[in-house]
Amino acid sequence: MKKQVKILASMLLLIIMVCVTIAGCAQGGTDPTGPGGKTETPTSPPKQTTTGTAAATELLDMDWAEIEAQAKKEGSVTYWCWGNEDFYTQLGQAFESKYGIKFNLVVSEQAAGIQKVLTEKDGAVGSFDVIKIGGQTVKPTMDAGVFYGPILSKIEDGDKLDPKLSERQEGVETKGYLVPSHRNQTGLLYNPRKLTNPPQTWAELEAWIDANPKKFGFCMPDKGGSGQAFVLTLINQVAGGLDKYYGDSEVDEAKIENWQLVWQWIKDRMDDRITLTTSNNDSISRLNQGELDLIVAWDDNSFNAISKGELFKDAVLYIPKFGMPGGGDTSGLLKNAPHKAAGLLLINFMSSDEGQMLFRDVMMACPARTDIPATATLLKEEDKQYSIPWIPAEYKKQFIEDFTKYVMMSGN
Amino acid sequence: MMKKGKRFEWGYLLLIPGIGYILLFIIMSTYVMIMQSLGYYNYTGESGFSLQFWGEVFDQQFLDSLLYSLKIGIGSSMISIVICYPFVLILQKTKGKRILLSIMKTPMFIPALVGSFLIINIIDYHGIVNELLVFLRIIEEPLRLRNDKYGIGVLMIQVWKNVPFQMLIMSSAIESIRKDVVDAARNLGANIFSIIRHIILPLTLPSALIAVTLVFIGTFNDFAVSNTAGPLYPNSLSSLMLRNANVFGEWNLSACIGTMMMITTILLVSIYTLIAKRLEKLD
Numbered sequence: 001m002k003k004q005v006k007i008l009a010s011m012l013l014l015i016i017m018v019c020v021t022i023a024g025c026a027q028g029g030t031d032p033t034g035p036g037g038k039t040e041t042p043t044s045p046p047k048q049t050t051t052g053t054a055a056a057t058e059l060l061d062m063d064w065a066e067i068e069a070q071a072k073k074e075g076s077v078t079y080w081c082w083g084n085e086d087f088y089t090q091l092g093q094a095f096e097s098k099y100g101i102k103f104n105l106v107v108s109e110q111a112a113g114i115q116k117v118l119t120e121k122d123g124a125v126g127s128f129d130v131i132k133i134g135g136q137t138v139k140p141t142m143d144a145g146v147f148y149g150p151i152l153s154k155i156e157d158g159d160k161l162d163p164k165l166s167e168r169q170e171g172v173e174t175k176g177y178l179v180p181s182h183r184n185q186t187g188l189l190y191n192p193r194k195l196t197n198p199p200q201t202w203a204e205l206e207a208w209i210d211a212n213p214k215k216f217g218f219c220m221p222d223k224g225g226s227g228q229a230f231v232l233t234l235i236n237q238v239a240g241g242l243d244k245y246y247g248d249s250e251v252d253e254a255k256i257e258n259w260q261l262v263w264q265w266i267k268d269r270m271d272d273r274i275t276l277t278t279s280n281n282d283s284i285s286r287l288n289q290g291e292l293d294l295i296v297a298w299d300d301n302s303f304n305a306i307s308k309g310e311l312f313k314d315a316v317l318y319i320p321k322f323g324m325p326g327g328g329d330t331s332g333l334l335k336n337a338p339h340k341a342a343g344l345l346l347i348n349f350m351s352s353d354e355g356q357m358l359f360r361d362v363m364m365a366c367p368a369r370t371d372i373p374a375t376a377t378l379l380k381e382e383d384k385q386y387s388i389p390w391i392p393a394e395y396k397k398q399f400i401e402d403f404t405k406y407v408m409m410s411g412n
Numbered sequence: 413m414m415k416k417g418k419r420f421e422w423g424y425l426l427l428i429p430g431i432g433y434i435l436l437f438i439i440m441s442t443y444v445m446i447m448q449s450l451g452y453y454n455y456t457g458e459s460g461f462s463l464q465f466w467g468e469v470f471d472q473q474f475l476d477s478l479l480y481s482l483k484i485g486i487g488s489s490m491i492s493i494v495i496c497y498p499f500v501l502i503l504q505k506t507k508g509k510r511i512l513l514s515i516m517k518t519p520m521f522i523p524a525l526v527g528s529f530l531i532i533n534i535i536d537y538h539g540i541v542n543e544l545l546v547f548l549r550i551i552e553e554p555l556r557l558r559n560d561k562y563g564i565g566v567l568m569i570q571v572w573k574n575v576p577f578q579m580l581i582m583s584s585a586i587e588s589i590r591k592d593v594v595d596a597a598r599n600l601g602a603n604i605f606s607i608i609r610h611i612i613l614p615l616t617l618p619s620a621l622i623a624v625t626l627v628f629i630g631t632f633n634d635f636a637v638s639n640t641a642g643p644l645y646p647n648s649l650s651s652l653m654l655r656n657a658n659v660f661g662e663w664n665l666s667a668c669i670g671t672m673m674m675i676t677t678i679l680l681v682s683i684y685t686l687i688a689k690r691l692e693k694l695d
Contacts, residue, residue, distance in 0.1 A: 110658075111654075111657065111658040136658070136659060136661075139661075140661050214556070220644060222655055222659050275556070276644055278559060278640070278644070286537065289536070289537050289538050290537070290538070291537040291538075291554070291556070397659075397660060400659060400660075401660070404473065404645065405473075408644060408645035409472060409473060409476070409645065
């Protein structure tokens with residue numbers, strides 16, 4: 001009996017060793033992070049490089065006819081994104097019919113996809129060619145150096161893309177590695193049957209909130225971008241503007257000292273005057289139910305909610321004169337993409353007239369190209385002058401943390 | 413006595429699919445999680461042994477989340493068992509017991525997230541509860557019952573979801589009590605309360621412990637219900653873990669929280685095993 005146990009234990013040990021070895025190998029041949037092994041830790045995060053391989057350098061030197069020929073030789077391209085599966089399938093079909101290159105779409109949770117990209121970053125060949133980038137994923141992917149490029153200057157209609165988003169996404173300088181695909185904007189969404197004269201200045205908004213307790217809502221900043229947009233607006237209004245933050249790559253403690261004014265503003269109103277929601281869509285849902293009359297919302301979310309019948313048709317979105325942040329999503333070609341030429345061709349297609357029209361007419365988003373007018377928007381053209389850019393992602397991360405620390409924790 | 417030089421039993425190889433599955437999907441992921449909590453397996457930046465993350469994880473937010481998760485875990489498992497016992501006892505004597513049990517099992521087949529939204533719809537601003545209260549003129553304006561800061565909504569959902577599960581365990585346990593033992597007690601003059609106290613409770617206690625432990629593990633580690641119906645603050649440990657990883661990219665801190673969740677669960681199961689052994693000895 002004892003011998004049998006010994007054999008079983010030996011087998012278990014053997015299997016564990018094999019598994020650990022496999023896991024160690026899966027970390028990547030060049031990855032210095034294997035536990036128990038010698039750790040050759042880099043002193044700084046890896047930097048973007050334009051010269052990953054000789055073939056990669058050649059790609060940017062090719063003209064578009066050569067890139068197309070190379071892409072056709074590669075035969076397929078894999079695009080990863082989160083959400084909007086129907087739209088990207090349609091975009092892929094248009095790409096396939098134009099170039100005869102197979103389009104593979106991978107849709108997953110945002111975090112899971114980005115985690116996969118980061119895990120594979122040191123491998124010679126990854127699973128995806130092109131990935132969608134938005135929100136909190138800009139900084140970790142840029143810091144990890146997962147992109148090939150810079151490719152923006154190579155894109156045929158690159159000069160027609162929104163200049164702000166081409167330079168900076170979510171406050172992070174993208175240095176030409178990321179190409180804008182569509183734009184989005186936050187604003188105040190309201191029920192016109194209950195609100196005839198929406199607040200335009202900060203003082204008017206404060207007065208409206210005081211006069212209509214619990215009828216103004218925004219989502220928790222860690223649960224949705226519209227909540228982050230409102231906190232940013234608060235920082236702009238009560239903590240001395242946003243100009244001082246642009247250009248910083250790290251949080252300057254001196255600049256955030258007076259954020260206590262922001263947290264105090266929320267705490268003073270949290271119990272009896274404002275309502276916190278659990279997501280961007282939760283805010284819209286509560287507006288639709290009549291629980292709230294004025295909320296912070298994304299333009300595309302609001303437009304889609306009306307299109308799907310999730311929100312009453314006469315809801316109005318506007319950017320108040322005190323300004324609210326806007327940005328957009330981009331696409332990037334991975335440096336370990338198995339089909340680089342096809343990936344570059346896909347990004348070029350997404351920025352073309354045809355691709356941008358699809359973003360506008362099928363996805364119901366605001367095109368990234370400034371020369372293509374947006375139709376799927378609730379915003380008036382004159383409102384767009386009040387759009388303000390996001391501050392660097394490090395500050396955003398900081399105010400999300402601080403919101404929990406100084407508002408939620410101290411309120412309990 | 414073992415035979416000397418007994419040959420290797422090739423039959424053990426048949427265990428590989430089962431053991432391999434456990435090793436790959438449970439032990440390996442646990443291993444990576446623990447190593448990540450110690451600074452290894454970083455997706456970005458430096459990797460290497462560090463206790464820094466363990467030093468950072470025990471902040472006020474973590475403790476609030478731990479207390480909240482314990483409250484939901486202990487609260488829902490204990491409330492469920494308290495509701496479950498009389499239900500099962502009454503059902504034993506009810507005609508159409510099987511049909512009733514089948515109906516009561518329904519919440520078990522509804523995913524937690526769907527169940528959560530069902531309850532939210534009931535307590536929402538324009539849900540049945542508020543509409544009824546307004547209709548009866550008890551209140552003028554609907555109450556905001558969602559995401560209450562005490563987690564009462566979450567407890568309600570968890571109890572709704574877990575009572576049928578505990579009923580399954582407890583009804584088998586009560587059914588297995590020999591009828592002649594109860595009859596003998598009756599003959600000796602025991603009333604229903606004495607029978608429950610001196611026969612049913614002691615004989616079903618091990619099953620009750622299992623029921624409570626299993627529900628605790630599920631509700632303590634719950635993500636779906638707490639994330640949809642839970643308070644805005646504190647988050648459950650699972651939500652905090654996700655938040656740290658997704659919003660802040662703090663995978664190592666998330667790994668520390670995951671490890672703590674695992675340790676808490678193992679501790680509780682160990683306590684359960686100790687109690688069960690004591691009970692066995694007492695028997």
